[in-house]
Amino acid sequence: MIPGAFDYHRPASLGEAITLANELGDDARVLAGGHSLIPMMKLRMAVPEHLIDLADIDDLKGIDERDGTLQIGAMTSQAEIIGSGLLAERCPILRETAEQIADPQIRNVGTIGGNVANGDPGNDMPALMQALNASYALTGAGGTREVPARNFYEAAYFTALEPGEVLSAIHIPIPPAGHGYAYEKQKRKVGDYATAAAAVLLTMEGGVCTSASIALTNVGDTPLFAEAAGAALVGSAFDEGAVGAAVSAAEAIASPAEDGRGPVDFRTRVAGVMVRRAIGRAASRAR
């Protein structure tokens, strides 16, 4: 499979990339790791005339902590997320999720910025970012604006990203020390998108849930922040009544497509099972 022809640009700075993106307009796409875009180009479902490769832009790399917030550069690879000691200590669900994405070769090249910016409902990081209440820095000709992950996704492949803007960084408020977390994903095989997956973060005090945040992957046109499911847990000791209510609330907002991963009812129930398992594992990890 041969992609359509394009002109290749490799700017050395973010400013240069944004100038190019604005000059070239709709004919251009930015290229991060390319592991979503290149397969689409090989199928000729995407035929950009220009590619703006972000690989040489140092400002888009690196993982830092500042004032209780983690900043992850958009060009950070999934392998770098897995290898980061800082993330393992402050926000280990990032590693747990990244390890469930594709395979080692793809994680070496695929980036977190590409994963969240592309708007593919099958990608795992967007729901996690919603559960973490992360925000995205979108940099354009007029400067940088922050958009919360919970407001970013509009429909499959449609996001709040405007033409000429580049998603430059991800900002994650560091969850409280001792929080419980789990990302549960059911997939048919390595490299598959989720049949359904759930991200859960929670805090506990004296055996009682004091906060909970839940989001779902690949059971809708966008990642789904399951606000009511999280709320159902708060104040409970994770008794069956509360957990069952959270599962029901998550299933109520799931609207997966019927595809090779199963019919609608099945995938909806799998979403519920993933939520139940993730709650159990997160609660067992909370201190």
Next chain:
Amino acid sequence: MSKMHVKMTVNGKPQEALAEPRTLLIHFLREELNLTGPHIGCDTGHCGACTVDLNGKSVKSCTMFVAQANGADVTTIEGIAAPDGTLHAIQDAFREHHGLQCGFCTPGMITRAYRLLQENPSPSEEEIRVGISGNLCRCTGYQNIVKSISAAAETMAASREAAE
């Protein structure tokens, strides 16, 4: 849509060519440089038969434009054995432990194992299975591939100890 000048080091040798940016790295290696060891299996980034080592990391060369690899240091299966033809310990182990049947996935498997054993010189069976999860084999059932990689790790550890 002009051609671009591409330079990279492949198996220790500097290479230069003109190529369209859309050329996939696997096509550049196979058709421009005549390195037909890396294979095109699924052509969709799943099977890993096209795996090469790029700047010290395993990548799938069917899902990368040659433009992205411009300036890179690439190792293919042709660069794994010693220049005099002496097989690498991993290649020996695949032969010894029947780590292949039809052989189609083998260049990718060995190139991936080559990097895996540098990332983790003494992997458990589970770590080997996770480490090669991006490489599909439709013949062996993986059992002998895992055995081969495990045996290679032991051989390589023994020769490191002998050298110390």
